[in-house]
Amino acid sequence: xxxxxxxxxxxxxxxxxxxxAVVIGGGFFGCKIALYLKExxxxxxxxxxxxxxxxxxxxxxxxxxxxxxxxxxxxLTALRSSVNFPRFVEEYRDCIDNTFDKYYAIARVxxxxxxxxxxxxxxxxxxxxxxxxxxxxxxxxxxxIEAVFKTQEYAFxxxxxxxxxxxxxxxxKIEIWLNTCVDKVQETTSGKIKVLIRETESxxxxxTRYLFNCTYSQISQILKASDLPTIxxxxxxxxxxxxxxxxxxxxxxITVMCGPFFSLMPFPPRGLHTLSHVRYTPHYYWQxxxxxxxxxxxxxxxxxxxxxxxxxxxxxxRYLPIAAECEYIDSLWGVKxxxxxxxxxxxxxxxxxxxxxxxxxxxxxxxxxxxxxxxxRELNGLHLIEGV
Amino acid sequence: MERSDCFVSVIxxxxxxxxxxxxxxxxxxxxxxxxxxxxxxxxxxxxxxxxTSVVVSSLLRDYECIRLISLSRSFGADVAIxxxxxxxxxxxxVVMIPxxxxxxxxxxxxxxxxxxxxxxxxxxxxxxDEPVWMKAGANLFYWLCRKLFKIPLIQNxxxxxxxxxxxxxxxxxxxxxxxxxxxxxxxxxxxxxxxTYDFIYRYRHRRLKGVVELFDxxxxxxxxxxxxxxxxxxxxxxxxxxxxxxxIVYIALVYLLKERVAEGWITV
Ligand SMILES: Cc1cc2nc3c(=O)[nH]c(=O)nc-3n(C[C@H](O)[C@H](O)[C@H](O)COP(=O)(O)OP(=O)(O)OC[C@H]3O[C@@H](n4cnc5c(N)ncnc54)[C@H](O)[C@@H]3O)c2cc1C
Numbered sequence: 001x002x003x004x005x006x007x008x009x010x011x012x013x014x015x016x017x018x019x020x021a022v023v024i025g026g027g028f029f030g031c032k033i034a035l036y037l038k039e040x041x042x043x044x045x046x047x048x049x050x051x052x053x054x055x056x057x058x059x060x061x062x063x064x065x066x067x068x069x070x071x072x073x074x075x076l077t078a079l080r081s082s083v084n085f086p087r088f089v090e091e092y093r094d095c096i097d098n099t100f101d102k103y104y105a106i107a108r109v110x111x112x113x114x115x116x117x118x119x120x121x122x123x124x125x126x127x128x129x130x131x132x133x134x135x136x137x138x139x140x141x142x143x144x145i146e147a148v149f150k151t152q153e154y155a156f157x158x159x160x161x162x163x164x165x166x167x168x169x170x171x172x173k174i175e176i177w178l179n180t181c182v183d184k185v186q187e188t189t190s191g192k193i194k195v196l197i198r199e200t201e202s203x204x205x206x207x208t209r210y211l212f213n214c215t216y217s218q219i220s221q222i223l224k225a226s227d228l229p230t231i232x233x234x235x236x237x238x239x240x241x242x243x244x245x246x247x248x249x250x251x252x253x254i255t256v257m258c259g260p261f262f263s264l265m266p267f268p269p270r271g272l273h274t275l276s277h278v279r280y281t282p283h284y285y286w287q288x289x290x291x292x293x294x295x296x297x298x299x300x301x302x303x304x305x306x307x308x309x310x311x312x313x314x315x316x317x318r319y320l321p322i323a324a325e326c327e328y329i330d331s332l333w334g335v336k337x338x339x340x341x342x343x344x345x346x347x348x349x350x351x352x353x354x355x356x357x358x359x360x361x362x363x364x365x366x367x368x369x370x371x372x373x374x375x376x377r378e379l380n381g382l383h384l385i386e387g388v
Numbered sequence: 389m390e391r392s393d394c395f396v397s398v399i400x401x402x403x404x405x406x407x408x409x410x411x412x413x414x415x416x417x418x419x420x421x422x423x424x425x426x427x428x429x430x431x432x433x434x435x436x437x438x439x440t441s442v443v444v445s446s447l448l449r450d451y452e453c454i455r456l457i458s459l460s461r462s463f464g465a466d467v468a469i470x471x472x473x474x475x476x477x478x479x480x481x482v483v484m485i486p487x488x489x490x491x492x493x494x495x496x497x498x499x500x501x502x503x504x505x506x507x508x509x510x511x512x513x514x515x516x517d518e519p520v521w522m523k524a525g526a527n528l529f530y531w532l533c534r535k536l537f538k539i540p541l542i543q544n545x546x547x548x549x550x551x552x553x554x555x556x557x558x559x560x561x562x563x564x565x566x567x568x569x570x571x572x573x574x575x576x577x578x579x580x581x582x583x584t585y586d587f588i589y590r591y592r593h594r595r596l597k598g599v600v601e602l603f604d605x606x607x608x609x610x611x612x613x614x615x616x617x618x619x620x621x622x623x624x625x626x627x628x629x630x631x632x633x634x635x636i637v638y639i640a641l642v643y644l645l646k647e648r649v650a651e652g653w654i655t656v
Contacts, residue, residue: 109474143561279455310426314395314477318557 397478435462510548
């Protein structure tokens, strides 16, 4: 294996191709982790496959800054979200859309909570809840919706988030390689980790002391290619329809609880709403096991992307007749990656895992954006050491 | 054939149908795929005690757009169908019984519905497969409904039917515990049409309902859908009261007019 670390792409100040830490994946988690690492380490690099940062899960999601409402069946998760919410809103004030009203509606049939349970739950964890005004609740079909509540929940703008984070990265002089895909990683005799990068006709590599695999749906793929112990994850091939809503719905977001229902959330980067539906957003599910990994990215590019909008909108109209006036624009597609339950206890709702065979390799996966606040504690426990 | 651009939902209640559910699903899906751009099949497991749910679970993996609703116990086909109605999303909804209703008729029935009939109701051509007592019972039942209780039940109508979205919405507004859907359809007041068809037999021997179940069913339909039984009860009560009053008068007269009445006869 020839290491050609002198390629033009590698900036001068790390001409050796040696780093203190390399982060694979320039999503929200990878970027934030690089920033945390930079507080302790000198040379930190982000390697991102796409042409820009925050293009995958950090962009193709429901943009919901969770405040707890979503989790009436897990008090701890709800409480934790409600604690992170003000922090996130404060830190990313410029990237938050709080100009809309957020309503939670409770379905009569097939719902796992009823209106009074939901209300008590919100009061118990101390998040704002009040009955919606008549002009809003009258938009819903009373035969199917028991009650509508006004709540406090915001949306984040992934494009503004990207800009803000890019500025931070620049300020901290963190190196970023875009359009660069990591193939696999290897242990070296010097105790460092070699990172192999796929290029059209050749391979390139660099060396690092610490390596962070923050590739979300690709975490297992890289481990597998490197012959390292994998983490069995669950995946959902997800579609969210982007719709232009009628004027009555322009400045509101709606989520129907708690079961096979829908959510109509503002999607700030496009000035549209995403329509997601518990039954129709996931097109496929798959689950890895110890010896079976699935190439999520290849699956993603091969799967026929035929929209489920005709399904999700019809169900939505039953609950919210005015949704009949929604115009379908296009869809966001992505592979949602779900933490294996065995790796999560409620006190640590993220995956932060040291590789048993390669101790300086860590895999990090956050189930939702605000889980970022659970990362520093994990990093502080590492006692990172600098030096080559 | 050109696929017609509408969304069709099929609801089928299944109960201990492990043996026939697979061929049923195969046929329905073939018809739906061929005829419509969007469709779904909702199977409602009405408390089966055989492997129906196991068979259906494997079918869920093999076909797109199939859903399963499982009821906690057996509630009967009407409740199973109405919980399907609570969940389907189609522009037109076909209700059918896997054992007896032919999926091949679906496109034609949907066509009828699309041409402006909100309810298209299936009628079985004959009851030749039933024993004499059952036919007689059915005839008596329909006669009673028509003549005595004034319930607008169509003779030999089955569950096989098509409902438009408007009708489904109207039916799901009715929050009545005992829903006899064949009638609810008639009550919500939309334009309807019937069609006559022959049962198919997926079981070699048709599974007939027990006498008790049928009788129970009949009583329920009558009691829930007609005020007449209540009236009859009232009249009966009134009649009995009048008899009583007459009897009291008679006793009083006996006491006043007769001279030798046995001791205690009046006060007993
Ligand atoms: C449909 C959906 C809806 C969601 N809704 C919400 C919500 O409403 N609220 C919320 O808080 N969270 C939501 N989430 C979860 C949230 O999106 C994620 O928790 C978060 O974005 C994860 O960030 P990340 O940086 O780990 O992943 P990503 O943003 O996907 O970053 C991983 C990066 O790794 C790169 N990469 C992959 N493989 C390689 C490789 N071999 N070499 C180099 N780079 C590579 C990718 O290109 C990508 O940029 C949702 C997720 C999905 C999918």
